[in-house]
Amino acid sequence: MTGLAQLILAxxxxxxxxxxxxxxxxxxxxxxLLLLLGIAALxxxxxxxxxxxxxxxxxxxxxxxxxxxxxxxxxxxxxxxPVLCNAILLAVxxxxxxxxxxxxxxxxxxxEPDLPAExxxxxRRVTQVWCGFFLANGAIAAATVLAGDMQLWTxxxxxxxxxxxxLLLGGEWLLRRRLRGGV
Numbered sequence: 560m561t562g563l564a565q566l567i568l569a570x571x572x573x574x575x576x577x578x579x580x581x582x583x584x585x586x587x588x589x590x591x592l593l594l595l596l597g598i599a600a601l602x603x604x605x606x607x608x609x610x611x612x613x614x615x616x617x618x619x620x621x622x623x624x625x626x627x628x629x630x631x632x633x634x635x636x637x638x639x640x641p642v643l644c645n646a647i648l649l650a651v652x653x654x655x656x657x658x659x660x661x662x663x664x665x666x667x668x669x670x671e672p673d674l675p676a677e678x679x680x681x682x683r684r685v686t687q688v689w690c691g692f693f694l695a696n697g698a699i700a701a702a703t704v705l706a707g708d709m710q711l712w713t714x715x716x717x718x719x720x721x722x723x724x725x726l727l728l729g730g731e732w733l734l735r736r737r738l739r740g741g742v
Contacts, residue, residue, distance in 0.1 A: 568605070571598050572617075575640060576717030580709055583634045591634065595625045613651045617644055638704045641716040645697030652690045661686035681738070685731060692727055696720055 571578075575595075582591035602618035620643035627636035655661040660668070664682035668674055674682070700720065703712040 568598065568602055572602075573721070574717070576713045579634065579637050579640075580713040580717070583637075583709070588628065588632070588634055591637075592625050592629055595621060595637070599625065613647060616647045616651075620644060620647060638712055639701075641700040641720070642697050642704065645693045645700060649690055649693035649697065652686055652693065656683065656686055656690070663689070681735075688727070688731070692724070696723065 578594070579591070582594070586594075599618045599621035602621070603615060621640060624636045624640045624643065627639075628634055652662050655663075655665075661683050663686045664674065664679055667678060667682050671678065700716055703715045706712070
């Protein structure tokens with residue numbers, strides 16, 4: 560997939576809560592579902608090879624919530640997408656903890672192929688932290704669905720959760736630099 564297509568799809572996925580929020584208010588359910596199905600289809604078709612299992616599962620989750628919403632004739636199913644995404648990411652990261660290399664270690668080895676044993680242990684711990692994040696974030700996302708407040712759901716899933724993710728990424732980057740003597 561081209562870099563531009565990846566960027567467009569990433570933006571579309573990141574804006575999902577806002578698309579649902581405004582789509583429910585200003586579009587018919589059918590039009591909203593067609594747009595979301597188009598995004599899911601593009602992710603599946605252009606999402607890369609077999610190594611992109613997580614991305615394909617996230618696209619399938621979008622198809623599932625769109626199908627549920629269509630079958631029920633209600634946009635309520637669409638609200639569960641962030642919960643499913645967190646569950647999928649939790650499963651992928653947790654599964655990698657049982658493998659020789661975790662997700663984070665594989666990412667670290669892209670930059671540092673000869674990762675020392677301390678680095679391997681560190682990446683395993685970071686993977687565990689991300690598992691905790693996805694568990695907590697998914698639980699809060701589910702709570703926003705159950706609360707039944709679209710503004711709360713949109714605020715948390717479209718802004719707060721990304722802010723928390725950014726804080727975790729930034730905090731880990733600062734910690735890693737400090738541990739390596741870079742700060």
